[in-house]
Amino acid sequence: MTPRTTRVVCLVRRPDGEPLPGDFAVEERPLPPLGKGQLLVRNLYMSVDPSMRGRLESTEKHYTHNFTPGSPLDGRALGVVEESRCASVPPGTYVRHQLGWRERAVLDDAAVDGAGRIDPRLAPLPTWLGLLGQTGFTAYVGLTRIAELRPGDTVLVSAAAGAVGTAAGQFARLLGADRVIGTAGGPDKCALLVKEFGYDAAADYRAEPVRDALARLAPDGIDVYFDNVGGEQLAAALHALRTGGRVALCGMMSQFGADRRSADINQLIQAVLKRLTLRGFIVRDHQDLRPEFEQRVAGWLAEGRITARETVVDGLENAAGALLSLLGGGNVGKMLVRLGESAHGS
Amino acid sequence: MTPRTTRVVCLVRRPDGEPLPGDFAVEERPLPPLGKGQLLVRNLYMSVDPSMRGRLESTEKHYTHNFTPGSPLDGRALGVVEESRCASVPPGTYVRHQLGWRERAVLDDAAVDGAGRIDPRLAPLPTWLGLLGQTGFTAYVGLTRIAELRPGDTVLVSAAAGAVGTAAGQFARLLGADRVIGTAGGPDKCALLVKEFGYDAAADYRAEPVRDALARLAPDGIDVYFDNVGGEQLAAALHALRTGGRVALCGMMSQFGADRRSADINQLIQAVLKRLTLRGFIVRDHQDLRPEFEQRVAGWLAEGRITARETVVDGLENAAGALLSLLGGGNVGKMLVRLGESAHGS
Structure with a gap:
């Protein structure tokens, strides 16, 4: 049965100086019904990025839009399609997209980013947000x-x-x-x-x-x-x-x-x-380099010439803490939040 | 008769903070006899450049060598050949070179820089150290x-x-x-x-x-x-x-x-x-652009589309003051020191 809501991480207020745990909260929000060409995705991994720090501020936006108090954060994530109204992306497909900081998201097919679907047999899921992301x-x-x-x-x-x-x-x-x-x-x-x-x-x-x-x-x-x-x-x-x-x-x-x-x-x-x-x-600005990048780095990974390393935190309720830890230098390699069954599985 | 000496501007001591008039002195120094291929040049104009400020310091050299206390300064200048032991550069030739901050200099023919001889009919002498320099x-x-x-x-x-x-x-x-x-x-x-x-x-x-x-x-x-x-x-x-x-x-x-x-x-x-x-x-590093530059700027000058402007100070004894004035923002356009007859002539 299609879930009607999802848990999300919201920005409660803009930080006054350094961000604090109380600046964030996990809330329940409605999920819109699936429209034509849309996908319901259950997120498995969410990327925690230093660039989020600037997006907490009220100053002019540069990279992308800034976060808004009272609204969910967003960011890169990797999930699996649970329901699809897009024939070319069947349930079970693994996709990368921009609607992280929530357990489930409704995406337009087009919102699955340039790299789009990923093949979990080529590299472990975290690597698709790290070395291959x-x-x-x-x-x-x-x-x-x-x-x-x-x-x-x-x-x-x-x-x-x-x-x-x-x-x-x-x-x-x-x-x-x-x-x-x-x-x-x-x-x-x-x-x-x-x-x-x-x-x-x-x-x-x-x-x-x-x-x-x-x-x-x-x-x-x-x-x-x-x-x-x-x-x-x-x-x-x-x-x-x-x-x-x-x-x-x-x-x-x-x-x-x-x-x-x-x-x-x-x-x-x-x-x-x-x-x-x-x-x-x-x-x-440099998407034209992406195919070359993926080919070379996937090759280096396959040959065992590079080491993928992630710092993984489990659970949406720990996501804001993971961001604060990242900003304090608490990670080695890619900082990720793992969600759902995968948090207790592989 | 060939002069045996020339007046030069020497660095007396490195400035302690901002440079002061007493850090410089005009002195009489011997001129070497003309060797084969050498030129005796009487300087008419000397360029006063902001980059000289860094060369007064003792810190590592970058642009070129630093000045040495007890020795003459140097810098770009424009002069006329008085004596020549180089057949291709007869007396009366106007040349640009690096041995300014003195009234006369003995140059190797090769030391007449890339732009070498200049044609005073194409542009006034000061312009060859300014807009065309x-x-x-x-x-x-x-x-x-x-x-x-x-x-x-x-x-x-x-x-x-x-x-x-x-x-x-x-x-x-x-x-x-x-x-x-x-x-x-x-x-x-x-x-x-x-x-x-x-x-x-x-x-x-x-x-x-x-x-x-x-x-x-x-x-x-x-x-x-x-x-x-x-x-x-x-x-x-x-x-x-x-x-x-x-x-x-x-x-x-x-x-x-x-x-x-x-x-x-x-x-x-x-x-x-x-x-x-x-x-x-x-x-x-960009000498390859020089012909294109000279052609275009000489054209603009000839067409009256650009204005050459110099701040001219007369006499070697006022050269250090001209440098201090430049460093204090006392110039508009190119700062030059004019020497010899030209100081009282055209």
Whole structure:
């Protein structure tokens, strides 16, 4: 029998400073009846993304619409079709879409995103939101098209233990980088970077200024910086970059942190002296690269050349906590929320 | 009779903070005898450049070598050959070269730079160091190759009343920009931007934050920012740039000023959200563009479509003062020092 309602995660109020658990609540909401061409999807995994932080604010929208107090959050998710009024997408199909942060969703067939249906035999379900999802694609676009990675480059990745960071480090190596250095917070994450994610060296930004660490770990400088955080680490990278170096600007999480005012835009003088190119990017502008990306990364996965790593939290009621944990750096690799039967099964 | 000595401007000591007149001195130095293939040149005009500020410091060299206390300064100059031991460059030839900040210089024929000899009938001598010199070439390269100016763009230029700025504003218009906005310090310069240099509007950064001025003067945003100053103005431009906007980073004079610590590198979040490209450049990397540049700009000059403007100071003993004046914003257009007979002639 078709469910009439679904549990959703709502934004109760915009955070006053750092987001808190009470800013979110799980609520029951009606599900619209299935119209022609629509699908009822039961979500199995939901992606928890750093970019959600900006969407909690009231400031002008950029990436996509901002969240609205009193309304459900949304985000990337992977689910299975339970009912279909679209002949080409039968029940049982696994699909990726944008209506996460809820247990069930009614989708237009067209709302199943570019990657659309996925084949769970090719890779485990979480991987389709991680290395084979927008996360891995962001790392791939940033390295190949934005930073124009070349064989032999020395590459620096910040937030290297995060979802995009663990992908970027591994991809950089496979794309021909000579040396890959990551930054992360704390000795445990730094150890993982080298042991599990193929980094040559790791810098613990909590233990030492990144600028000092880079002087030691990359005494001849770096060619590419994949920036996930902005701020002090970007300033440090500008100093370490060699002439002609390239920076892919992807996110800048630090702009929401306490050190927001600590770094100086005039470090950009380095960009003049060393003829650097800094390019911001948003991955959805680069869909034309997706087939190439999927083919290469699926191949690397099949050959066992890269490691998929997720931090998985069970249950919709823990989803907001997973977001808060992500914003506090509590994840290694992709942060996911697992729902429904799958939470207790495989 | 060949002179045995020349007067030169020496760096006495590195400035402690802002440079002062006592950091420089005019001294008499021996001239080497002319070797085979060498030229004795009497300088007529010397270029005074903002980039000299960085060369007074002891920090690592980037653009070129730094100045050394006890030794002469150097820089671009235009002179006339007085004696020649090079058959292809007869006495009377006008040449541009790098040994300014002295009345006479002995040059290798090869040291006469790429643009080499100049034809004083094609344009007045000062113009060969200004609009037709490295100054104009910097504006041209920055607009065309680095910022990839397109017809219809709205363009912002900082330090718009300066040498590069007066060139960039005029070139931008002739290259098809739809609207050209300049920033300068004080109402007089701002009035000149609109009256003489073809700017559509000017923002006085002393009277009003540039961010506020841009909200008024470019309410729909800007496409290209030609940055000569860095700092707060760069931060303001990042806010005003439209999606896909481009920034040519050329110099960043503000990094030597008192407001060095006032702007936040995390304004670069705008580069992510709006997919901006920021590119530092140094004009000598782009010599391949020089013939195209000379042809176009000489044409514009001949047709009376652009205005050459210089601030000229007479005499080697006033050269250091001219540099200090430039660093304080005391010039409109190209700052030059005129030497010898020409100082009292045409």
